[in-house]
Structure formats: structure tokens, C-alpha cells
Amino acid sequence: MKKFFSFIASGRTMAFLMVGMLLLPMLLSCDPDPVAPQPHDLPMSAAYVTDSVLYESNGMMAYNFVYPSTDPFGHPIMLSGTITMGPEVHRSQPARGMMLYNHFTVYRADQCPSRGDLGVQQGVIGSGLITVSADYYGFGVTEHHHQAYCISAVNAQASIDALLAARRLLADMGFAWDDVLFNTGYSQGGQTSMGVVRLVAQRYPDIDITCTFAGAGSYDIPETYSDFLRSEVAGMPSTVISVLLAYDEFFRLGVPHDEVFLEPVLSHLDEWIFSKRYTREEIDERVGSLMVADYVTPTMLDIDSPLSQRFLEAMRTDNICQGWTPRGNERILLFHNETDITVPVENTLNMYRFLIDNGVTDVTLDVADYGSSAAMPAHETGAIFFLLTTIRTISDILGIEPWVPLA
Numbered sequence: 001m002k003k004f005f006s007f008i009a010s011g012r013t014m015a016f017l018m019v020g021m022l023l024l025p026m027l028l029s030c031d032p033d034p035v036a037p038q039p040h041d042l043p044m045s046a047a048y049v050t051d052s053v054l055y056e057s058n059g060m061m062a063y064n065f066v067y068p069s070t071d072p073f074g075h076p077i078m079l080s081g082t083i084t085m086g087p088e089v090h091r092s093q094p095a096r097g098m099m100l101y102n103h104f105t106v107y108r109a110d111q112c113p114s115r116g117d118l119g120v121q122q123g124v125i126g127s128g129l130i131t132v133s134a135d136y137y138g139f140g141v142t143e144h145h146h147q148a149y150c151i152s153a154v155n156a157q158a159s160i161d162a163l164l165a166a167r168r169l170l171a172d173m174g175f176a177w178d179d180v181l182f183n184t185g186y187s188q189g190g191q192t193s194m195g196v197v198r199l200v201a202q203r204y205p206d207i208d209i210t211c212t213f214a215g216a217g218s219y220d221i222p223e224t225y226s227d228f229l230r231s232e233v234a235g236m237p238s239t240v241i242s243v244l245l246a247y248d249e250f251f252r253l254g255v256p257h258d259e260v261f262l263e264p265v266l267s268h269l270d271e272w273i274f275s276k277r278y279t280r281e282e283i284d285e286r287v288g289s290l291m292v293a294d295y296v297t298p299t300m301l302d303i304d305s306p307l308s309q310r311f312l313e314a315m316r317t318d319n320i321c322q323g324w325t326p327r328g329n330e331r332i333l334l335f336h337n338e339t340d341i342t343v344p345v346e347n348t349l350n351m352y353r354f355l356i357d358n359g360v361t362d363v364t365l366d367v368a369d370y371g372s373s374a375a376m377p378a379h380e381t382g383a384i385f386f387l388l389t390t391i392r393t394i395s396d397i398l399g400i401e402p403w404v405p406l407a
Contacts, residue, residue: 046067046068046165047065047066047067047068047165047166047168047169048065048066048169049063049064049065049169049173050064050065050066050080050114051063051064052064053116055118055122058086058087058122058125059086059087059125060084060085060086060087060118060121060122060125061084061085061087062082062083062084062116062118062121063082063083063084063169063173064080064081064082064114065080065081065082065083065114065165065166065169066078066079066080066081066140066141067079067080067081067161067162067164067165067166068161068165069157069158069161069162070157070161071137071142071145072137072148072151072154072250073250077137077142078141079134079135079136079137079140079141079142079158079161079162080112080114080134080135080139080140080141080142081113081114081132081133081134081135081140081158081162081165081166082113082114082118082121082132082133082135083130083131083132083133083166083169083170084118084121084124084130084131084133085129085130085131086124086125086126086127086128087125088125088126088128089128089129089130089175091173091174091175091176093176094176094177094178095128095129095130095175095176095177095178096127096128096129096177096178096180096398096400097128097129097130097177097178097179097180097181097182097210097398098129098130098131098132098163098166098167098177098180098181098182099124099127099129099130099131099132099181099182099183099184100131100132100133100159100162100163100181100182100183100184100193100196101120101121101124101131101132101133101184101185101189102133102134102155102159102183102184102185102188102189102190102192102193102196103117103120103133103134103135103136103185103188103189104185104186104187104188104189104383105149105187105188105236105238105239105242105280106139106279106280107238107242107273107276107278107279107280107283108276108277108278108279109139109143109276109277111139111279112135112136112139112140112143113133113134113135113140114135114139114140114141115135115139115140118133120387121133123387123391123404125403126403126404127394127395127398127400127403128398128400129180129182129394130166130170130175130177132162132163132166133162134155134158134159134161134162135158136148136154136155136158136159136192137154137155137158139276143276146245146246146249146250146274147242147246148246148250149188149239149242149243149245149246150188150191150218150221150239150242150243150246151246151247151250151318152191152192152194152195152198152219152221152318152320153195153198153199153318154250155188155191155192155195156192156195156196156198156199157199159192159195159196160196160199160200160204160207163181163207179208180210180397180398181207181208181209181210182209182210182211182212182213182394183196183197183209183211183212183213184212184213184214184390185213185214185215185217186215186216186217186335186382186383186386186387187215187216187217187342187343187379187383188217188218189215189217190214190215190216190217190219190335191214191217191218191219191221191320192217193212193213193214193217194212194214194217194219194320194351195320196209196212197209197212197326197330197332198320198324198326200327201324201325201326201327201330202324209330209331210331210397211331211332211333211393211394211397212330212331212332212333213333213335213386213389213390213393213394214332214333214334214335214351215334215335215336215382215383215386215390216335216336216337216340216342216343216347216348216379216382216383216386217343217347217348217351218243218343218347219319219320219321219347219348219350219351220319220320220321220346220347220350220351221243221315221318221319222312222315222316222319223319223321223344223346223347223350224243224343224344224346224347225240225243225311225312225315226303226312227344227346228240228292229292229301229303229308231341231344232291232292232293233290233291233292233341234290234292234341234342235290235340235341235342235377235378235379236280236284236342236379237283237284237287237289237290237292237295238272238273238280238283238284238287239280239342240292240295240296241261241265241269241273241283241287241295242273244260244261244296244300244311245269245273247311247314247315248260248311251314251317253310253311253314255307255310255311257269259297259299259300259307260296260297260300260307261295261296261297262294262295262296262297264286264288265287265295268286272286272287320351320354321347321350321351321353321354322354325358326355326358326359326360327360328359328360328361329362330355330360330362330363331362332355332360332362332363332364333363333364333366333389333390333393334348334351334352334363334364334365334366334367335348335366335367335382335385335386335389336348336349336366336367336382337368337369337370337371337372337378337379337381337382337385338367338368338369338370339369339370339371339372339378340378340379340382341377341378341379342377342378342379343379345367348365348367349365349367352365366389370382370385388404388406391403391404391406392406
């Protein structure tokens with residue numbers, strides 16, 4: 001604690017933290033004050049706008065839409081997402097560009113973008129950017145399905161398909177934008193952002209990303225799980241539970257839940273996780289312990305057991321730190337609070353090494369001790385500094401003053 005208060009005592013850091021604390025409530029929740037949804041007469045197409053919401057307090061317009069994509073098994077499906085823009089964006093002149101915002105971990109059904117949780121999107125107001133946000137599989141119009149939690153290939157596909165659909169819809173509505181695309185996300189969103197970079201390099205030569213901002217993501221998901229087994233502690237138990245459920249479900253491992261989880265988690269999976277009635281904080285409170293051994297079976301905790309190895313093998317297939325060739329001209333900022341016990345910093349260090357080893361030269365590595373406290377663990381503290389660093393860097397790229405005061 002003494003180290004933390006010593007750290008925040010510097011003027012620049014204190015200014016950043018104060019701005020971040022002002023923004024944090026906006027980032028964590030967003031209660032709409034909507035005008036009645038307005039239908040839009042769009043040309044018949046696969047994607048369509050379902051409703052629009054005007055946030056009268058700040059003038060932000062949100063267009064909720066559905067679009068064609070694929071489910072985690074590769075089958076055609078309709079997914080949902082949201083397009084947002086501040087009042088500075090008009091049809092009469094091009095927007096400064098677009099931001100593909102990949103959302104962080106959510107569990108309650110109404111926390112996804114199309115259900116109105118748009119705190120980060122509100123933070124983009126004033127930038128002149130149009131923001132596109134996918135709900136991911138398992139939320140929005142697919143909320144009755146299990147979420148594909150931390151399966152980066154699945155969530156990246158959802159985001160890219162949302163971007164392509166949004167571009168068509170916006171053009172139909174008469175909007176234009178400069179050829180600038182920012183790809184950003186923190187935590188699960190950071191993993192998805194790097195998943196987007198991988199998928200674009202593999203399959204979408206016509207998509208050019210101006211800069212990717214990836215914060216504290218589980219890029220090396222098998223290393224993340226192995227670290228939890230070694231350290232025996234996870235900062236957010238709900239994330240460990242959800243990763244194991246997702247990989248069991250969507251990689252068709254067929255492992256009975258009683259071979260993976262202990263009580264009381266085992267008997268409450270439907271209520272706590274699958275119902276989508278609770279937030280991450282509420283689930284963690286119900287689990288009641290940061291010790292992995294209190295809710296995961298001894299067999300799963302044995303990294304050499306056949307059961308544990310089955311999960312690790314599935315996770316290796318979605319490891320972003322191996323097995324693909326990045327574009328050499330990528331511009332990427334990797335950010336991590338090195339004291340993070342929710343997503344180990346090794347993820348970002350491994351991602352950085354992979355990019356450098358594969359010829360990506362424009363990579364900024366921002367890893368430092370950004371502090372923590374009982375009220376704000378390291379993962380959340382890192383989110384504030386990631387947000388402010390992203391705002392400052394985007395402002396520099398666009399050649400504008402930061403739309404949020406940073407000092």
C-alpha cells in the first residue's frame with residue numbers, strides 16, 4: 001500500500017488517475033435516456049438497424065443492428081452490435097474515422113453494447129470517430145446461448161463481421177468517414193483486438209488497421225491457465241470458470257461439469273453463469289474465494305493430468321502468440337499493469353516477443369507497475385491508464401487535441 005501511494009504521488013500520474021477516476025463510472029455503466037426508438041427505411045440487405053437511441057445528456061446516437069456472421073462452430077447466424085457517434089459527427093462531412101471497440105468481460109445480459117452498456121463508447125464522444133461494437137456470440141440476439149468467453153477467433157470474427165456490416169449500413173444512411181480505423185479493447189477486449197489483427201492478416205486484405213490498442217488480454221490462453229495453476233490464485237474467479245466452460249462447450253470436449261468444478265460452484269452454474277443475471281463482481285462474490293483450489297477439482301489443478309491436458313490442447317489452438325504471420329506494417333500498442341493477477345503480464349510479454357520475432361517493428365510495449373489498492377485491483381487500475389494512453393495516442397495520430405482533458 002505504501003508503494004502504491006508513493007507511486008501516485010507524482011504530478012503526471014496523479015493527474016492521469018484523477019481523470020481516470022472521473023471517467024471510470026462512465027466506463028463501468030451507462031444508463032440510457034433514450035428518445036423513442038426510430039425505425040430506419042434501409043435497402044433490403046442481410047444486415048439491418050433494429051432501433052436507434054439518442055442519449056439526450058450528451059447527444060450520443062446509438063444505432064443497434066443485427067448482421068450475418070458465424071457461430072463458434074462455423075454455422076451461419078445473425079449476431080448483434082451497436083454503432084455509436086457523438087453529436088460532432090454529421091452526414092454533411094466525413095467523420096475522422098472509425099473505432100472498432102471490442103468490449104471487456106461481461107456476464108449480465110444487459111451489459112452488452114446493444115442492450116445499452118455504452119460507457120466506453122461515451123468516452124469517444126468528441127473525437128469525431130464512429131464506434132462499432134459487437135455483442136459477441138452469447139449476448140444480444142444470441143443471449144440464450146453460452147458465451148464464447150475468451151475464444152479469440154470466435155469473438156474476432158464477430159467483430160470483423162460487425163465492422164463490415166456497419167460500414168454498409170452507415171453508407172446507406174448517408175454517412176462518410178476518413179480512411180482511419182482504430183482497433184481497441186481491454187482484458188477480453190484486448191484479446192479480441194489481437195484476434196482481429198490475426199484474422200485480418202489471414203483473411204481480409206482489404207481491411208487496413210491504422211493502429212491497434214490491446215490492453216491486458218489473454219493472448220496466450222494456455223499460459224494464462226498454467227499460471228493460475230502455478231500461482232493457485234485468480235483475481236477474478238468468474239473468468240477461470242467461464243474459460244473452462246467455453247472451451248469445454250465450443251471445442252466439444254464433453255467433460256462433465258463435476259469433473260471440473262467443486263461445490264458450491266458446481267450446483268450454481270446455471271444460476272450464476274448461464275442465466276446471465278449477475279455481473280462479474282456478483283459472481284465472484286458468490287464464489288467467495290480467489291484460491292483456484294476452492295472451486296476447481298484437484299484433477300484439473302494437476303497440469304499433467306489427462307483432463308487438464310485436454311483443456312490445454314484446446315487452448316493451444318486459440319493461442320494468438322503462435323501459428324500465424326502478422327503484417328509487417330502493423331502499428332500496435334500493447335499495455336499491461338505488471339502487478340495484474342487477473343490476466344498475467346506474461347501474456348503481453350509473449351505477444352510482444354511473437355510480433356517482434358515475426359517482423360513487426362512498430363510495436364509499443366507499455367508494461368509498468370501502475371499500482372493497485374483494495375478499492376481498485378491492478379487489473380482495473382490498468383484499465384484507467386490504458387484508456388488515457390489510448391486517448392492520447394489517438395489524438396496524436398489524428399493531429400487533434402485530446403477530447404478528454406488529460407492533465
